[in-house]
Amino acid sequence: MSLMAIILLSISMSMDAFAVSVGRGAALGRPPLREALRTGLVFGVVEAITPLIGWAAGVAAASYISTIDHWVAFALLGAVGLNMLYSALKGEDHSEDNKAKASFLVLVATAIGTSLDAMAVGVSLAFLDVNIAVIAIGIGLATFLFASGGIMVGRLIGERFGRYAEGAAGIVLIGLGSSILYEHLTAI
Template sequence: MSFFAIVVLAFSMSMDAFAVSVGRGAAMGRPRFSETIRTGIVFGVVEAITPVIGWAAGVAAARYVSAVDHWIAFGLLAAVGANMLYAAIRNKADDDTRPAMSFAVLMATAIGTSLDAMAVGVSLAFLQVNIIVIAAAIGAATFLMSSGGMFVGRLIGERFGRIAEGIAGAALIGLGSSILYEHLLA
């Protein structure tokens, strides 16, 4: 696999994490630098691990993973998206008191947005590739995109925070529904 193909793959795998991070950064108003880095690390590490898991599963386990991955992705993404929509809609007088994204919600979001990378990992098992290089590239791209997304969200800030969080929540539900729809039709 060429360097260019690896870069395109890495950034493609990180786009959903970027969208979630933009919404979350905007919803938090002024996320701390540590929260931004934590988000990038969690998304990057999870996104780097999942293609390795998929690759290791290989051909033998592909039918088991593909039988349920769309339901898992849909469930996680819809739950996190619904939570984000609820947070965007609820009436709260002081947005500065909103807590940071809990680690459990952050992990669920990271796992939900990285299941597509697991499927890519399964497909990479059929190719002669260095999965460690590809996984590291995906993790690094996702770290950059997630951290950058939090900063972009910070720029649009409090004024658009609820709208951005609502859009990100709806996008997660849409992404999960799209994954489910594609797999059920196939």
């Protein structure tokens, strides 16, 4: 996987966390920097771990579906991308009440919820010749930066912009899945 593909994947995987963080920042009013860093750290760590879990599951299943692995990668990335695009177009409300936002357990639960797409992407990456550690670190760092930044700018731009970012990320994932399928079908 090229460096540009890793960067695009990392940014795409961080958009759910960004959207939630923008909503969080908007609801918290004037969150301090330490809240932004705490949110970024929790989201980044969880988002880095989940593709590793998905990759391990994919590796375990790889021998059973090696002849259709490119179709599996295409389907998983496409499904995640379509889900993100649907969520953005539907305008799902990612905000919670202010008291719940302060809870660390709610923060972790939200991070897990937004990282399930990264687990599905991890499964699809198991069928490709990639360095999963580099990708997981890239996703974690991008998510840390986007979630921390989302908290700080949330009060300025509101949740609407977060939806646009999530929609764009969905389109990028669909494009990556299509690219993988195209590369495998034209290599035959």
